[in-house]
Amino acid sequence: QKEVEQNSGPLSVPEGAIASLNCTYSDRGSQSFFWYRQYSGKSPELIMSIYSNGDKEDGRFTAQLNKASQYVSLLIRDSQPSDSATYLCAAHFNYGQNFVFGPGTRLSVLP
């Protein structure tokens, strides 16, 4: 069974702080990982992808992947109230084309 796990939160951080979101996955065959942001009642929006061990930076966002530990994280620097949303981690497993999503972590950035 392919599983992606996340803490459901809510995670509250003050404006300007770093928000750290974590995700673990069950299948070592997973090839690629994605972070999506979902505002309430809206569809998921892709933030970034990561395929290789290490860090990948895009603006205020940094994704980190550790395949040995089966762990993916997303750091959001200089958090803004507009970052308040649910963050979904998704894994693309080696076999099959679909993504498996985690339950999401709700982030609240307090002004």
Place this chain on the structure above:
Amino acid sequence: EPEVTQTPSHQVTQMGQEVILRCVPISNHLYFYWYRQILGQKVEFLVSFYNNEISEKSEIFDDQFSVERPDGSNFTLKIRSTKLEDSAMYFCASSENWDSDGYTFGSGTRLTVV
């Protein structure tokens, strides 16, 4: 920026009725997907579609569900006899390749079965 378009945005139907949810994927994309999200729960995979046939489906996608690409632009999800537990947001997505750098999701159809 290219978009995946879904209609209607909200559909209310009586239990036992058939519904068709419509999607227009991004024009140069070849892979199409339906996912659903029951309120407060995970986004769940239903089905993927490539080259005019289903390439993968989940356990949720039983005989009550079907997908079709009736023309060169639309991609539809049909639920033959809706149940209360089919109430959810249904998201269509598309990608250029199977290993594309993430999907583009449509804005979703909220299906309410009463």
